[in-house]
Amino acid sequence: MTTSVQNKSATLPLPQLRQQVQPTIADQVFKVLHDRILSLELPPETKISEAEVSTQMGVSRQPVREAFRRLANLGFLHIRPQSGTTVSLISEEAVMRARFIRLALEIHTCRTACHVMSDGGLQALSNLIDKQKEAIEESNRSRFHALDDAFHREICAQSGVGYVWDVIPRAAIIDPLSPNLWFRLT
16 A cells, blocks of 8 residues: 655745854954054054953953964954064055955945935935034044945945945044044044
8 A cells, every 4th residue: 555645835924134243252352453453543563462362351361362463463453472462553555455445346336326315315325524514523433434424335235235334444544533533544
């Protein structure tokens, strides 16, 4: 006797899930140190140690070591075994390369934005510009740069190419709040 089993495929109304990636401890350490280097709170040639960072941040040394390695790979730290780790000098050549790449990506993104930006998107950008002006009046450099990042991220998002913001190398920007027009790697 032969029995046949029918495979029934049921279509279930399931929601689409969006993967949410939580930053790891190493990601968080990287971000803090990266931001401090870019803001020059950790100026070039400053010595920093894994042990000190891990103690101050209340984390083990492994995520700090990973963050140091990532920062070194990007050219922000110079790791010398047995001698210590220092913040790298800012390379004008690296700044100019990153600036060129960022400019090319942003020009294309802005061209795309010109064709697809809604009135609501334009208003969102206008609001960010107003907030940036306030930050300049307050001489609040960190707020200005956070708003500037939000402005560029918003252009990418409104253009339908939000992923571009994730790959744009943080290029040279002249800091309008500095009397010396410091170059800032952002």
